[in-house]
Amino acid sequence: MKDLLILLSDTAAAGLRITVCLFLISRLLSAKTPGIKTVTAAWAGPAATAWSLTRLNLPDYFNIALESLFIAGCAFYFLKTDARISLFIGTFYEIAVSFWQFLAVAWLGILSGSSVLPPRQGTIGQFSVWLVHGLLVLLTWYLFKRLDMTEKEAFSVASAVALAGFLGIITLSEQTALRIPEDTLNMWTLLSIILMMSVLIFRINRQYETEKELSRLKAQQAELLERDYVALNNAYAVNAKLFHDFHNHIGALRQLLSHGQLEEAIAYLDELQTPVQEIANTRWTGDETADYLINSKAAAAAEYGISFQAQAEFPRQTNIRSADLCAILGNLLDNALDAAKQVPEPEQRLIRLTIRRINQMLVIKVENSFSTPPVLEKGFLATTKKEPGLHGWGLKSARTAAEKYDGTIRTSHSGQTFRAVATLSYQGISRE
Numbered sequence: 001m002k003d004l005l006i007l008l009s010d011t012a013a014a015g016l017r018i019t020v021c022l023f024l025i026s027r028l029l030s031a032k033t034p035g036i037k038t039v040t041a042a043w044a045g046p047a048a049t050a051w052s053l054t055r056l057n058l059p060d061y062f063n064i065a066l067e068s069l070f071i072a073g074c075a076f077y078f079l080k081t082d083a084r085i086s087l088f089i090g091t092f093y094e095i096a097v098s099f100w101q102f103l104a105v106a107w108l109g110i111l112s113g114s115s116v117l118p119p120r121q122g123t124i125g126q127f128s129v130w131l132v133h134g135l136l137v138l139l140t141w142y143l144f145k146r147l148d149m150t151e152k153e154a155f156s157v158a159s160a161v162a163l164a165g166f167l168g169i170i171t172l173s174e175q176t177a178l179r180i181p182e183d184t185l186n187m188w189t190l191l192s193i194i195l196m197m198s199v200l201i202f203r204i205n206r207q208y209e210t211e212k213e214l215s216r217l218k219a220q221q222a223e224l225l226e227r228d229y230v231a232l233n234n235a236y237a238v239n240a241k242l243f244h245d246f247h248n249h250i251g252a253l254r255q256l257l258s259h260g261q262l263e264e265a266i267a268y269l270d271e272l273q274t275p276v277q278e279i280a281n282t283r284w285t286g287d288e289t290a291d292y293l294i295n296s297k298a299a300a301a302a303e304y305g306i307s308f309q310a311q312a313e314f315p316r317q318t319n320i321r322s323a324d325l326c327a328i329l330g331n332l333l334d335n336a337l338d339a340a341k342q343v344p345e346p347e348q349r350l351i352r353l354t355i356r357r358i359n360q361m362l363v364i365k366v367e368n369s370f371s372t373p374p375v376l377e378k379g380f381l382a383t384t385k386k387e388p389g390l391h392g393w394g395l396k397s398a399r400t401a402a403e404k405y406d407g408t409i410r411t412s413h414s415g416q417t418f419r420a421v422a423t424l425s426y427q428g429i430s431r432e
Contacts, residue, residue: 006121013129014046014067020136021071021093022079025086027143028154031079038078045070064094085205092198095191096165097132102188103168104128110178117180151210155203162196285314285355290325294353297333305346306337312355315362318426320405327401328364328409329353332420335395336368339418343371348416362405364422373413398422 019042022034034042046067071090076083105128109118118124143149169192172178173185256265284294294310301308336351343349352367399409407424 002121006126009126009129011046013133014063015043016133017094017097017136018042018046018067018071018074020133020140021090022074023140024093024143025071025075025081025089026079028089029079029081029085031075031081034078038074041074041078045074060098064091064098068094088198088202092195096162096195097136099165099169099188099191099195100132100135101128103165103172104132106172106178106180107168110175113177115177115179117178117184151203151206155199158199158202159196162192162199166192166196284310284312285325286316287314287322287325289322290329293326293329294333297330297337297351300337301340301351304337304341304349306340306349306351308351308353310353312353313357314355315357315426315428317428318362319428320362320424320426324401324404328398328422328424331395331398332364332366332409332422335420336366336418339370339372340368343369343416350417360425360427362424362426364424366420368418369416370413370418371416395420 019034019039022038022042025031026033068087068091071093072083072087075081075086075090079086105118105120105125108124108128108131109116112118112124114124118128120126120129143154146153169185169189172180173189253265253268256262256268284291294312298308298310333351333353340349340351348369350367350369352365354363354365354367356363356365395409395411402409402422402424405424405426407422409420409422411418411420413419
């Protein structure tokens with residue numbers, strides 16, 4: 001009966017341990033949160049593993065290896081994460097949990113007056129197991145409560161835990177109340193050092209991946225900006241040609257009006273207006289390129305029967321570069337256009353642009369109607385387009401531009417309205 005209870009306890013602990021690890025992986029790698037299927041698999045797997053290990057009487061390190069592989073497989077299949085980095089996290093997570101269980105049972109043995117290391121099957125051993133797993137649950141709750149935690153802060157927390165473990169094993173090796181084999185102490189001391197190194201390696205890997213992502217984003221942003229600037233230059237070229245031929249147009253209009261051909265004169269004016277309809281006289285920001293961008297997107301919205309509303313309160317003479325402003329506005333408005341034009345009912349197609357300044361903060365909000373709910377992939381909005389190309393980079397490019405000004409871009413949706421809000425910190429500059 002006691003063996004059955006131990007087996008059930010170990011199985012429950014393993015299910016909880018794997019579930020916590022999958023939640024940590026989803027948090028660390030910005031993947032989707034584990035669902036019911038993932039949690040069910042996390043509890044079903046350890047049951048089969050525990051039964052197999054009990055029947056085969058295999059050492060504990062086989063359990064660590066099997067659980068690490070199982071965690072990597074679940075993360076890859078259910079959370080769509082990279083298999084290698086998931087295996088890396090799972091392996092060192094399992095080692096860390098085993099290490100802290102060893103520390104817990106050793107120190108509890110000292111406090112209880114035991115002279116030998118308490119066995120895992122005993123009362124102290126089982127209490128230490130659930131003590132560590134309870135702390136794991138609290139750590140997971142803390143991480144998900146702190147959704148705004150940066151990678152630097154997460155690295156500090158992980159480093160503190162690893163350092164505390166190292167100090168714990170060093171202190172344990174100096175005590176004399178509890179007899180622990182020297183080989184065991186040396187093994188856990190070495191593993192504690194490896195755990196500290198694994199935290200550092202993971203941090204370096206994340207920095208490397210971030211730098212690669214930024215490099216790709218800069219290249220994509222440059223291509224997107226080039227597209228908008230080319231369109232601007234083409235529009236200005238058309239406008240310049242009209243001004244060049246201005247005296248000819250005036251002469252033609254004078255002839256039509258002098259002969260009383262009013263309808264022909266109006267038609268002639270409409271013909272002249274067509275090539276430059278996209279260049280409106282509305283000044284939104286005072287930045288010539290950004291104003292053209294907004295007006296051209298408004299014209300594109302009109303072509304699809306989308307109601308376009310804009311209100312702007314833009315500060316003058318700031319350190320916000322025109323290219324960055326266009327990257328944010330262009331990408332957010334492009335996404336809004338793509339979503340709004342798919343709404344079946346024309347009267348429900350809407351885009352609303354709001355630009356406001358609050359003290360030294362610039363807020364750019366783009367709202368749009370949509371027909372298909374947005375999809376999250378690894379914590380980011382995934383493109384719904386099937387064609388290859390630059391799709392899916394727009395919001396990342398805008399976010400990269402916002403981060404230059406200690407800003408962020410947050411997205412949300414309620415009902416049939418999607419919102420993207422960019423916040424940027426700016427400084428006034430003098431132009432003498």
